[in-house]
Structures are given as C-alpha cells and as structure tokens.
Amino acid sequence: MAVFETVLQxxxxxxxxxxxRWRQPGRVPLAPLRSAITELVYHLLLPALVLxxxxxxxxxxxxxxxxxxxxxxxxxxxxxxxxxxxxxxxxAPLAGAAILAAAFGNFTYMGLPVxxxxxxxxxxxxxxxxxxxxxxxxxxxxxxxxxxxxGHVHEAVHPxxxxxxxxxxxxxxxxxxxxxxxVPLPAxxxxxxxxxxxxVVPLMLLAVGMNLEWRGLDRxxxxxxxxVLLVQLLLMPLVVWGLSGPLGFRGELRLALVLEAAMPxxxxxxxxxxxxxxxxxxxxxAVTVSTILGLVTLxxxxxxxxxx
Numbered sequence: 001m002a003v004f005e006t007v008l009q010x011x012x013x014x015x016x017x018x019x020x021r022w023r024q025p026g027r028v029p030l031a032p033l034r035s036a037i038t039e040l041v042y043h044l045l046l047p048a049l050v051l052x053x054x055x056x057x058x059x060x061x062x063x064x065x066x067x068x069x070x071x072x073x074x075x076x077x078x079x080x081x082x083x084x085x086x087x088x089x090x091x092a093p094l095a096g097a098a099i100l101a102a103a104f105g106n107f108t109y110m111g112l113p114v115x116x117x118x119x120x121x122x123x124x125x126x127x128x129x130x131x132x133x134x135x136x137x138x139x140x141x142x143x144x145x146x147x148x149x150x151g152h153v154h155e156a157v158h159p160x161x162x163x164x165x166x167x168x169x170x171x172x173x174x175x176x177x178x179x180x181x182x183v184p185l186p187a188x189x190x191x192x193x194x195x196x197x198x199x200v201v202p203l204m205l206l207a208v209g210m211n212l213e214w215r216g217l218d219r220x221x222x223x224x225x226x227x228v229l230l231v232q233l234l235l236m237p238l239v240v241w242g243l244s245g246p247l248g249f250r251g252e253l254r255l256a257l258v259l260e261a262a263m264p265x266x267x268x269x270x271x272x273x274x275x276x277x278x279x280x281x282x283x284x285x286a287v288t289v290s291t292i293l294g295l296v297t298l299x300x301x302x303x304x305x306x307x308x
Contacts, residue, residue, distance in 0.1 A: 004299040006117040010110065010205055011295050017209020034210045041203050046108070047171035049197030050128055054175035055185050057125040063133065065247045066126065066257065070134035073240040073261050077231045078103035078142070084227050096150025097279040098224040100272060101286040102231040104139055105263035107131040109208050110291070113201040114263070114298065115256055126256045132172045140166070143272065151276030211267045212288040213281075221282050228265065228286045233297045237262035241305070255305050262301050264290035 024030050081102035085095035105111070108131045115123035178185075240261035244254045265287045273280040 004295075006114060007295055007298050010113055010117070011291075013202060013205035014209040014212070014291065017206035018212050019209070020206070021210045021212070030210065034207060037203050037207050037210075041200055041207070043167050045196050045200045045203065047167045048193045049112075049124070049200050050132065050168045050171040051175045052185070052190060052193035052197055053124045053128055054172055055179050057129075057175075057179065059176060059179055063129055065249070066129045067133040069240055069243050069247060069249070069257060070130045070261070071138060072243055073236045074103050074135060074138050075142075076239045077236045078146075080235060081227065081231050085224070088223065090224055092150045093152070093277065094221065094224060094279040094282055096147055096276070097269075097273050097283040098228055098286070099146060099150070100143060100269045100278070101265040101283050101290075102228045103236075104135060104143060104266045104269060105232060105236070105261065106208065106266045106287075106291070107135050107260055107263055109204040109267055110294070111260045111263045113205060115260060116201070118259070118302070119252055119256055123252075123256050126253070127260055128172070130257070130260045132169055136166060136169060139268075147272050147276040147278060151278050208267055208287075208291065211270060211284065212291065213284045221279075221285070224282065225286055225289065229290055229293060232265055232290055233262055233293060237301055255302065258301055258305060259298060262294075262298055264294045 020026075021030055026033065028036075078099060081099040082095075085098055090098065107127060111130070112124060112127040115127045237258045241254070241258045244257050249257060265283070267287055269283055270280060270287070272278070273283045
C-alpha cells in the first residue's frame with residue numbers, strides 16, 4: 001500500500017526527531033535547537049518553497065475553491081469543538097487548547113511531505129494553498145482571538161498585524177503576482193529555490209518529532225482528547241469530502257484535499273498555548289497522539305476514497 005509506506009516513512013523521520021528529544025546527543029540543548037530549526041524553515045526555506053511552487057502553479061477559481069473548502073472544514077471543526085467544550089463544562093485553558101487542537105491541522109509540517117510523497121510535486125500546491133489561503137489566515141485571526149478569550153493573557157491582540165508578519169504568506173502573495181502577471185521563473189533562481197525548498201520536508205518532520213510529549217495525558221483530559229481526535233481525524237476530512245465534490249473536485253485532487261484535512265493537530269499551536277497560558281501540556285499530548293494515529297487514519301481515508 002503506497003500511502004501506508006509513505007506515511008510510515010514520514011513517521012520514521014518523526015521518530016528520529018523524538019529520539020533526538022529523548023537522547024539529546026548534540027551539545028546544543030533541545031529547546032534552542034528546535035527553535036533554530038523552526039525559525040530557519042519558517043523564515044527562509046518554506047518561503048523559498050512557496051515562492052517556487054505558487055509561481056509555477058495554475059491559479060484561478062480552483063485556488064478560491066480550495067480556500068473555501070479548507071476554511072469550511074476548519075470552521076466546522078472549531079464550531080463543533082467549541083459546542084462540546086461548553087456543553088461539558090471544560091475549564092477555559094483546557095477548552096481553548098482543545099479547540100485549537102481540533103480545528104487546526106499540521107497542514108504544512110505533515111501535509112506537505114505526505115502529499116508530495118503520495119501524489120507527486122503537483123500536490124505541493126494543494127498543501128500550500130490549503131494552509132496559506134485558509135488555515136493561516138484563520139489561525140492568526142479567529143484562532144488568536146479564541147486563544148486570548150480562553151487564556152489568561154489580557155493584552156491588545158492585533159490579528160492583522162500578526163498575519164502581516166508571516167514570511168511564507170508574503171512569499172505566496174509575491175508568487176501569485178508574478179504568476180498572474182505572466183513573469184517566467186528564471187532557471188537559475190528556480191534552482192536556488194529548489195535547493196532551499198528541499199530542506200523543508202526533512203527538517204519539518206524532525207521538528208514534529210522533537211515536539212512530541214505525553215505529560216498532558218490524565219483522566220481529566222481524556223474526554224477532551226477523544227473529542228479532538230474525532231473532530232480532527234474524522235469529522236474535518238468528512239466535511240471536506242462532502243464539500244469538495246459539489247465544488248468540482250474529482251479524482252486525486254479531491255483525495256489530496258481530504259488527506260490534507262485529515263492531518264494531525266498542528267505543532268505551531270504549542271506556541272499559542274504557551275503565549276496565552278492555555279493547557280500547553282494537553283495540546284502537546286494531543287499533537288503526539290493524533291500524529292501516531294495518523295499512521296492508521298491517513299491510509300484508511302486513502303483506501304476508503306479509492307486510492308490505489
């Protein structure tokens with residue numbers, strides 16, 4: 001089964017990151033090393049990959065449809081998670097972390113390498129548009145407002161200012177302008193961007209592994225964790241599957257969207273939880289468990305929807 005082998009290979013990279021976290025064989029402490037890897041990818045390597053892919057991608061109504069489908073899946077997941085947390089009377093810091101974990105998947109750090117490995121380079125554009133045109137804007141607007149409401153940090157939140165400070169988003173906007181203007185990508189620049197972009201996948205997967213931990217699991221958090229897993233790994237891909245058909249997505253393109261929606265909880269949410277004093281331990285545990293379960297759920301979605 002190609003998708004199972006692909007996910008297994010991705011998980012092997014994640015496991016290497018987790019091993020590094022456990023053994024810490026280098027002289028650099030884990031936290032600075034993890035931060036340095038994330039900052040390198042976030043500020044240089046990922047923008048280079050985004051620029052190369054979107055500069056050459058086919059943009060148009062399909063890009064808008066991808067954004068609509070992705071945003072709908074995230075908003076439905078957020079609404080369901082919020083309703084469940086309120087009905088169950090979950091404490092605010094835990095509820096805020098659970099809603100973020102349920103609504104925002106690891107669409108770039110896991111989605112990008114998985115889609116490329118399963119479908120080929122063309123699928124990189126799906127993952128990037130899904131994240132940068134839907135997930136990232138929602139995370140840094142609605143997500144931050146939600147985190148500030150459930151957290152204990154009472155400060156002026158400027159979502160648009162935060163959104164404007166995202167290097168991959170600026171790279172995406174520049175790529176769209178050049179693409180739509182018909183400016184060709186110079187061969188020399190394309191090679192440089194390729195060299196930089198090739199480092200994104202292995203480093204992202206190692207960083208995911210370095211962030212995995214279990215300390216947030218106990219009886220009190222078990223119910224919210226089950227809710228997160230059901231919403232993130234089952235409900236959101238089901239919503240995306242239901243919406244993508246009427247919007248004209250077929251075949252591998254539709255399957256790629258569903259797999260992207262089925263990604264485990266995003267790693268970046270740990271930073272938001274720490275900043276807004278949400279339940280960071282629970283969030284990290286949700287990332288860990290959902291990432292491990294992804295080894296089963298991603299191939300299951302692939303087979304269920306007719307993947308070869």
